[in-house]
Structure formats: C-alpha cells, structure tokens
Amino acid sequence: MSLARAYTNIALVKYWGKRDVAQMLPYNSSLSLTLDKFYTETSVEFTDQAEDQFIFEGQQQPVSAKLMRVLDDVRQLAGSQQKAQVKSHNHVPTSAGLASSASAFAALAVAASHAAGLELSRRELSILARHGSGSASRSLYGGFVLWHAGTDDQSSFAEPLSEQVDFPIAVIAVLVNQQQKSILSGAGMQAAVTSSPYYSAWVKTAEADISRMSAAIADQDIAQIGKLAETNAMRMHATTLSANPPFTYFAPETLQIWELVRQIRTKGLNCYLTLDAGPNPKLICHMQDVSKIVEILNAEIPNLTYTLCQPGPGAKLMT
Ligand code: DP6
Secondary structure (H helix, E strand, O other), rough: OOEEEEEEEEEEOOOOOOEEEEEEEEEEEEEEEEEEEEEEEEEEEEEOOOOEEEEOOOOOEEHHHHHHHHHHHHHHHOOOOOOEEEEEEEEOOOOOOOOOOOHHHHHHHHHHHOOOOOOOHHHHHHHHHHHHHHHHHHHOOOOEEEEOOOOOOHHHEEEEEOOOOOOOOOEEEEEEEOOOOOOOHHHHHHHHHHHOOHHHHHHHHHHHHHHHHHHHOOOHHHHHHHHHHHHHHHHHHHHHHOOOOOOHHHHHHHHHHHHHHHHHHOOOOOOEEEOOOOOEEEEEEEEEHHHHHHHHHHHHHOOOEHHHHHOOOOOOOOO
C-alpha cells in the first residue's frame, strides 16, 4: 500500500481550454501558487481483486473515467494487469471552498505509480497527473509552478519556478457559497473554446501574462502579482459571459467582495482578487495586511468564512 499527499493550488494565470481533450493538452501555459491549507491524501494498493475500487471519505464511489485513465496509464507503464484499491480523503479547514481535483489527481499519481513499483521522475508524475485533471499537473510542486502548454503529451508538464517562497505573500480564501458549482470547469472551458468569439484573445493575453507574472515573482512584487492575477482571472471569466449561451461563475457575493476589494485598494492596501470555476474569491495580499483586510470585509459582509493560506509544499509520498 502506498500513501501520498498533495496540496491544492490557485492559478495566477489560468488554464482555461483544451486544445486536445483526449490528451488533456491546454491552449495556454498556466502559472500557480500551491497553497498550504488544503490537501488530499490517497492510498493505492494493487491486488488480485476483480475490479478497481474507489473509496472516498470512507464511502464506495463509482470509478470515474479520469480515475480509470490514470490507473490504466500506471498499469501500462508497469506492465501489470492488477486492479487497484484507491482510498482518498480530503483535508479541508471548516469548509474553505477549496476542494479541487488538482490535489486529488496529484496525490493519485504519486501513490498509484509507487504502489505499482514505478520510480517516475517529477516530470513524469506531472504528466500522469495531467491525464486525470489539468490543474493537477501543477500540484506536484510547491510554491510557484509553471505548466508549459507544450505541443504533445510529453512536452506538456509543470515545473517549479520557486518551490521555496521567501516573501510574505498571503491568499485569503473567502467562502461565499458551498453549493456544488453548476457548470464543472471542464464543461465551462469547453463552452468557452467552442462558442466565445473572445477565446483567441484569451489565449493570446494569457501567454503574455506568463512572462509578466514570472517577472513579478522574480521581483517578489506582491502588488504586481495580484494585479496581473486579477486581470487574468477577469479575462478568463469574460469568456464565459461571451459564450453562447452565456454563463457565469459569479454569485452576487462575489461581485460584492470584488467591489470591496477595490475600495480596500483606495485605502492604500494592496489587495487583489482571483477566482476559478466557482463563486468563492481568493484575495492576494501581503501577510501584514491580512487582519486589516478581513476586518474591512467583516464589517461590510458579516458571517463569511475565511481561510488564510500561504505557499504550500509539493506532493509527497507518506509511506
Ligand atoms: C479555472 O483542472 O479542473 O481552475 O483538466 O478538465 O480537470 P480539467 O479541469 P481543471 O480546470 C481548472 C480550471 C481553473 C483554472 C486553473 O486552475 O488553472
């Protein structure tokens, strides 16, 4: 039995759209920060049982096509026919709204390959995790991570920009809504690719954002990182509003918080917002400003749940 842990990540330059759905190749490169507060632990054991088995939070679940894909890849690499028993557990601080497939598939890649006796490099693990979920390719690493879009299966992998982050960047995850997202990220990005006339502009600007964001990280410039992340996120969300039919991941509270974030900036605090395929914003700021920012938000919108995150580590084997 092999047990692995992987942390979730927040994209500062988003992955949004697959050029090749079967191969899980993205249109644009993306850049993320691995977070320290939410992780998935997954154990895998290959046995002579008749079928693959997936137990999530102690409950047997159907084996999804994505899960099967990763297990089949591992079997192929190991030359094995054995079926897997996969047990997975999410560690989320009081409903942080941070659940993601990124930590799940990164932990699965590490645990399953080890359980099958493979010794894969981190690049190979990143590719394997990508076959389950694109954003999972980045959760193999800690800190700031770049996923190269690549041109084929072997050239589309993530690598760390800086696994050790020595400056005080903070991400405040705000929970406005715990409901299951209505349009899953995979379907949402596909709708944008096929029906938004702005999609090509998204790809072009996202690629340009990668070099600007890399420079801001090298400069340890938290305000610039936040500014670029907010602009990039809103451009991604513009492809949903411009899709046919149009849709949005914003909830009323999301817009309310965005407005407050802009007000917070007028008070001289650096605070920027990003959000993924769901209504819960993540605020990017300096550690020293966290309590002031939360105080302002609380005064305007009481009863929100906040989770303060800092840069987190890469995926690792626990056994
Ligand atoms: C908006 O990685 O969940 O969070 O590859 O279809 O599993 P699949 O999609 P997923 O998409 C993540 C989209 C995003 C942006 C990002 O994390 O880069």
